[in-house]
Amino acid sequence: MKLDAVWFEQSNCYIDGRWCAPLGGGYLTVENPSDGCEIGQIARGQAADIDQAVAAATAARAGEWGRLPAFERGRLLARMGQLVLKYQDALTQIEAADVGKPLTQARNDARALARYLEFYGGAADKITGETIPYLDGYTVYTLREPHGVTGHIVPWNYPMQIIGRSVGAALAMGNACVLKPAEEACLTALAIGAIAEEAGLPKGALNVVPGLGSEAGAALSAHPGVQHLSFTGSVPVGSLIQAAAAKNVVPVTLELGGKSPQLVFEDADLDAALPFLVNAGIQNAGQTCSASSRILVQRSRYDEVLARMAERYEALRVGPAARDLDVGPLISGTQKSVVEGFLAKGRDLEVAARGQIVADAPEAGHYVCPTLLAGVAPDHILAQDEIFGPVQVVIAFDDEAEAIAIANGTDFGLVASIWSRDGARQMRLAKDLRAGQVFINNYGAGGGVELPFGGVGKSGHGREKGFEALYGFSSLKTVAAFHG
């Protein structure tokens, strides 16, 4: 496998350390969202391929991979991280072509993947149990053990980052993984298989089976040989995954969508806030689970914030990933129709500003103009539903109580941010906001791999990233020895 040049030709499943054609013989077309052209084919893995991958992972747990000391696992992950950095140019090009990410954003994802592998590589031998004082004559201690075989179903919007955080943490704990990437964006997942191979990961420790959600995804989530499921994606599919997990009585981590707000108070430092207010909505063309799609502004500064955001929107340029502009295309024609459908439902709203699609953007690319909508009622469908496109709504509030009521007034609870110089207000609101992450005078904190991440409500449950993920990818055994 060569990753030192732009790399699209490898399309098969990676199972048990080998590249194998799908047993059903079918392939799916890979499209470049920037111009609608076909750039390759990927295996259409199905239940039989998933069976093989789960068998390979089970054997890996019982074999070389399962016997490796934690520090050796860590060393292998660190080596994978180094290879990701070595091949970052190729990974950037692949992701830009496959997902439509502007090059800078694609490179950030590759570098984040390297950070996850470094972080979890370093953490692998630092997770310990504890001793528990107990009755006279007993010694009691706990062991953190891998679940066994873990299934990872990931979406198309940030393949490298999501694989880094979930597969990275699962491998660090000694699980053997079966990864089912999204059918729209499999190429970097397969590249990660190639990197694992080059790093010397024992066969079967990481298996990658591309394919459709309804086939390979459903087979993986229902497989009785899988002991933990990690899913990132939409709420309806997350709910199916949880039902499948319930049937097999296995734990599941769900990272679902969001409708994340930024709360701008009258004492906010607007110069500091403005880049975050806009970028958090349009990064990756708004196809980000933690996108900030709602901007809540205290009424006394509403006009000013709206005018300054509008100025930024008008400067936004949208075009092919290779041009590395502010915004690329959406992933697919389907996603474009979804976003346009939402915009049609918002025809009654005031369009405060739009970005611009460059004149030479290919007709067949999936471009949508970033759109800033003003005067939006908190219960409007565009202020409630996840759009997953470059659309933000601006909502006015009068006081803290109203700000919290609006911020918490959706089904979601992924992240939120507070822009204010008032320390007491920051502390109060950080407690009152219903979210898995709260930012004070920033948004996203640079995405830190160290920071536990996940949601409440329809945004899901369980935490990935940071040390917390290592606890999620392991189970605790209590050993109580009576020795008199």
Ligand code: NAD
């Ligand atoms: P999706 O739920 O349609 O697909 C996600 C993954 O699930 C894909 O790999 C797909 O093949 C698979 N899948 C689809 N149907 C399946 C089934 N029946 N059984 C098993 N697997 C199945 O989501 P999407 O359209 O790829 O991604 C967009 C959604 O994901 C958005 O709602 C977004 O907010 C969410 N998301 C959340 C996070 C997070 O960390 N919270 C990150 C990225 C995306």
